[in-house]
Structures are given as structure tokens and as C-alpha cells.
Amino acid sequence: MKSIIDQAGHGALVKGGHDDRAAQDFAFTLRNFVTSELMPANRIVYDRRAGPRHARQTGAPATTPQQVRAAMGADSWYKFYVSARRTSQELIWSSVIPAVEAAAPAAAPASAGGTLTLAEDFVPPRYIAAIDIHCMPGGYCADRGPGDTAAGAVYDRGVYLYMSGLMGPMNDAVGQLAARWLKSRLPDFAPATILDLGCGVGHSTLAYAPAYPGAVLHGLDCGAALLRYGHARAESLGVPVHFQQGDAEHTPYADASFDLVTSHIVLHETSTRALPAILKECHRLLKPGGVMLHIDQPRFDDSDPYATFLQENETYYNNEPFWRQYRRIDLAAVAEAAGFAADAIETDVLTAAVVQQSQNNEKVAAESAAARKRGFSVLLARKSA
Template identity: 45%
Template sequence: MLNCFQQAPHGMLPETTHDEASRQEFAKSLKGFIQAQLLPGLEPVYQKRVAKNFERENGRAPENRHDIRKAMVRDPYFQLYASINRIAQELLWESTNVSIERQLPELIEKARAYSAASSAELDIPGGFEPPRYVSALDIHCMPGGYCAEVTTDDVAAGVLYDRGVYLYTMGYTGPNNDDMGRSVCNYLKRNMPDFKPRRILDMGCTVGHSTLPYREYFPEAEIWGIDVGAPVVRYAHARAEAMGKPVNFAQMNAEETRFEDGYFDLVVSHILLHETSGKAMPRIFNECERLLAPGGLMIHADLPPFDLMDPFTQFILDNETWYNNEPFWGAMRDMDQIELAEKAGFPREQVRFDTAPMAVMEFNAQSAGYDAASTGEVADRDFTAGEFAPGGGWEVLIAHKPQRKHEAA
């Protein structure tokens, strides 16, 4: 897919000087070079050199991603790949932070003004403590993480995430960084056209990238985005207003929200689960079941499980665990999410994995002269989800809460 998307401007993005913009574009291009030129070289190095050395030393072939990692970390080509990848990650945050630090007071004032004029709610309670699996480290190596605040009404983490995600994904999440939410909305419209949720909750929304498509697709619904980081929630609220799509945002933990039982018809998340923990994930599933009204849907768009991947692919994707401050990245993919959903109260026959085709790919298909949704030329492809959906789709876990018996009758 030709990547021609630039990030769409809006009122809460900082302006960049020529040099700042050039550094950021270099950081994005470096990520692209690593993915296109260095990453493909890892498998032949493994097959022709590393695997043979491992078998000679251990008397057996590598059996899993852990064996492969032990062998690969000693190889100079992998060391080059891993070090440049880490440098590129740190560079994209550094190049963005320069613009933010220069304009932070102005951005804070703009956020206050947008939020004051908004018709949507912003709920940031005093005394809230984010869980340590988020606050104890800088996830994605993002300086300060999602929760750090250095001044009153700080929004720096939100601004950094908004711009940084665009660079990190090399533009493949679309001009508004909203491809995951838009893809799930497209999936719902295509596969469940009669589903009209009255209330929608986006868990772990950060700056609302994936939240806003639901405002567009379900304009009559009451929509909430929640996250444990006050700066990102504050920014999300102002960003939504700046884009003309007001949404309610609140600082809450997805493990235990402040909403009443059965309040929502649709509970979603987008790349939330792999940033939680082994103890938190079951609690989040339990909370989803509690929050859903009968007939409601739980949809988690995240990373595909490891069980259908070969060990080398697992090893490649698990590099995020080791080199990008994503400690739960690999462990989450080993967990039986269908079993977790069943234990939370969803009938097993109502839980499944599926793939939501990338909205940007469907957009490209339509631009090429056909309607992907109506022709099925994209929708019916055999998508294989992966890191930033290189196969063309996002992995989604879908669970349906049954109607009460008298309602179903």
C-alpha cells in the first residue's frame, strides 16, 4: 500500500519550524527504512547462520521464540537492527518534544478554552492513582509516559502522543491516527448493520484517536472515552472539540469504572490490553461484562495471539517487549482471551476472533475506482493481522452479551 498520508492539522497540534518538521519527517522515514530494508534481512540471517549455530551448540533446533531470541541477540546483524530501531523510537519522541516545549503554555491555554466551550463532559477526579503497570515505566519509550504532569492542566503527554503515534506508525493509521476505530466502525456497519448502540465506551482511549470515529458513525449515541492518564484525557477532550466532534472523556481505570451496571451497549478498546497486566486483563473483561446491557457487544482490537504464528514471527513481534518498554506485549498474546471472556460471563459460543480490514486500505481501494464494502474485493480478503496490520487488518475479539430470555422471546 502506498503510504501517502500526512497528519491532518487541527487546533491542538503544535506548529513546527522548518527544522522541527524536517527532523520529525526524518524520524518517520528512518522507521520506514528499518521496516522495509533492515527487518527483511533478519529471517535469512536466522535461517542461514543463527539457527545452524544454535543446533550445533545445543544438539537440537530452536523450538520457540525464546530459543530464537537467545541465539539472535548474539548476531551482529540483529544487534544493528535492534539498536537502530531503538534509536529511531527515541528520536521520534525527541524531535516532537522540541515543538511541544516551545509552545506548551499556549497549548495549555488553548485546551482550557476548547474544553470550556465544549458541550461534552470532562471528568478528572482528584486523588486518582494510575495503576503501576502504566505509571512505573515510559511505555513505548515515550518520555514521562501517559500520566506525567509537570504543570497545572498539563496536556504535554497528550500532544506528544498525538504527533508521536503518527510518526511511529509511519502514517499507516491515517491522517487522524484513527484507523483502528474507523476499521472497527466499518466492521460493525458491514456485519451488524442493525446494531445501533445508545451508549458507547472506549477503554484506554489515550487522546481519543479511535474514539472519534464512533461519534461520526453513531451520531446519536452517548460516547465516553476513559484513560488512566489525566494529561491525555485533558488533551483528548480539547482535541475532540478542536475537530468539531465533542465527546465525553474521563480519567478512569478500565478495571473498575464509575459507571452503573448495564449502562453501555458497546464497550470497545484499541491496543489497550497489551499495555495492562496479567492481573488487570481478567478484571477488565469482568468490568466489560458488568457495564454491558443485555444484547451489548464487547470488542477489543489489539494484537493477534501467538498461537497461530510460527516461532520466528513471534520472535519478531516480541521485540517490542524487549526493546520498547512494552513488558506485557508478548505475555498478553499467550493468554487465552476467549477463556477470559467466558470466565467473565460471556457464553463461549458468543465469543470469537475476527479481523477488521484496515480503513486506509479500503479508502485506497475506493480511490482506485471501486467500493470495497460493496464489491467485497477488500472485505472478503484473507487478512492476517499483525503489528500495525501489515496484512491489511486489525485483530478483534468480539463477545456478545445475550438478551434476557423474556426480551429475546
């Protein structure tokens, strides 16, 4: 199975040679087989075998995700499925790493006007440093010293394979969706300064350049190697971005520095303690009348305990410890506690409606999300003028 979209090349991207591409094709195809062929069979197993067995043993059908997990956890098919899923995830990364190890570190070409600022003796928060999120070896904060860009190179190529190309050739469909939604929701809003928290290698960050021409783009992340790679990538694409290493709970920027503060699929990778602090920091960073915009996973609908159980597998088998808790949090309440007025807070889910508004590559991501009946959640808040 091939991706419907080829990953676009740029000055920093590492795809590798023939053998590397063959390994990546195998890992990509295996993951797609697991998700498209094996995963749906879990429902059949639950309805015909695991669910009835649980009802016989307990005297009642499962009514919570935890009870569904207990029922499925005892079934040999489900054990096979989660093993195959974890193996396919690990193979994605291991298929990418050899080419990155063999390549020279990415270097920024002739300046497009962006900058890179790394913090001395920076200590990343434990929630991001203590675990290899998405099973990516070394995690987002892996750094082998000055000039190292390996984590960024692995992430750029690995995410493309992990998402089956659905994030578009530049892995930026979420950023495109977010910018398009924001422009439709606030057509008169024209930010001059934009900060992308948890920017990684800048996939979503760069999507704001065509959306808001002339805006000064900033990206903040914990990982030095991610940022080095992101800087080289942005420069090779001719997009000036000011990358800064730092903690989203305590950023190095002055009060009222930005018109727009964003994040994209980041908040669910933080923690129960960090999330309120990050939203409070967003409020501090915004100029009067500025906008906070976070795109992430939607809240669980526990009316279907089986569906919730299956989605919770990210916590159990893909190193996403905050996934379960995050998707039950009332983000509007957290934003209000952070200082935003209740009537200035809005939540939404980008699904079928966005498909109609989307164009080109981001439409693929929106259609995929809508087909899975999930979509992306939106938290929008505006600071009082």
C-alpha cells in the first residue's frame, strides 16, 4: 500500500537510499494493514466472543471502557492485535533511523531571515522527557550535542509514515486546517506576531506564513535537535521563523508579546499539572485583544464504551500517558481559570464542516478525521482588550 500523497522534499529531509525506502515501505504497509484490516476485527471479537463472555461471568454487559478493556484483555485475538500494533509502530521509527544515522546533520542554508536560540542548561519538563512519546526512540528531547538534528529528521520522516501521508506532503495539514478555520471564524483578525507552542520541527508553524503574510512567526519547543532541524527546514523552504528552546509553562518572552498563540496536537502530550499553567502562560503572552488557538484531540464520548476503550489504546500501547485524562477535561473551564472571560471562549470540532471549506492537501486530513467520526477539537479564546 502506498501513500496517497508523496512527502515533499526540502533541504533537510532524509529519506535514505533504496534499502531504507524498502524498509520504510514495509513498515508503512504493515501499519496500514494493522489499522485498516486488523483493528476493525476487534469489534467482531468483542460483539461475538469477549462481550458475551464478560456478561456471563459478571452477570451484566460491559458499560464502561474499563469493563470493555477487562473483557478484551483476556482474549487471544486482542493480545495479538495490540502486539501487532505496537510492533508496527516501533518499525516505523526503526525504518527511518538508519538513513538519519548515515546522513550528515541538517544545516541551515543561506538565511531566509529566521533565527535559532537554544537555552543553556535547559531542563525539559518531566512529562516530555521521561517517556518516548509515540514510541519514538529517545523521545522529542534527544540531543547528542552541538549540531545534532537526528531527532528532528527522524520525527519529520517518521510522522509522515505514521500518519500514512494524511498530513499532506509537508506534514502541515493540521496547521492549514487551523489557519483556515481561524480566518473563517475571525475574518478581520490580522496577527502581526504569532507564537506556536510545542512547534516541533515547524510543520504547523510554517502553515501560518501564507495564511497571514507579513506576520512574524515564532516557534517554541523543548527539543534542541528538533529545533535545529526545524530551523534548517524552514530556511531551506525560505520561510523565516524564530525558533526558541523553552518550556511552554514558563516561556522566555515578555508580557503581551504576541497577537496569536497556538498549538497543534500538543496539549494531550503535557500533563494534568502543566495544562492549566500553559493556558495561563498563553494569557500572559497575549496582547490585549489577542487570540489563543489550540487544536487537539476531541473529548471522549463515553456513550459508546467500546469506542472509548479502543481510543484509549494510545495511553496503554503508544506511550501517551496523558491521552485518557486530557480527553475528559473541560478545556473551556481551564481557559476561564487561566484568565480568559467565559464569553470570550469558544470550543468546536473540525470534522465534516471543515471538509467543505478545505482545499488541496488539508482536505485529505479533514476527510480522514470525519470518516473516523473524530476530528480535531478547537479551543479558541480572546484576551480582553
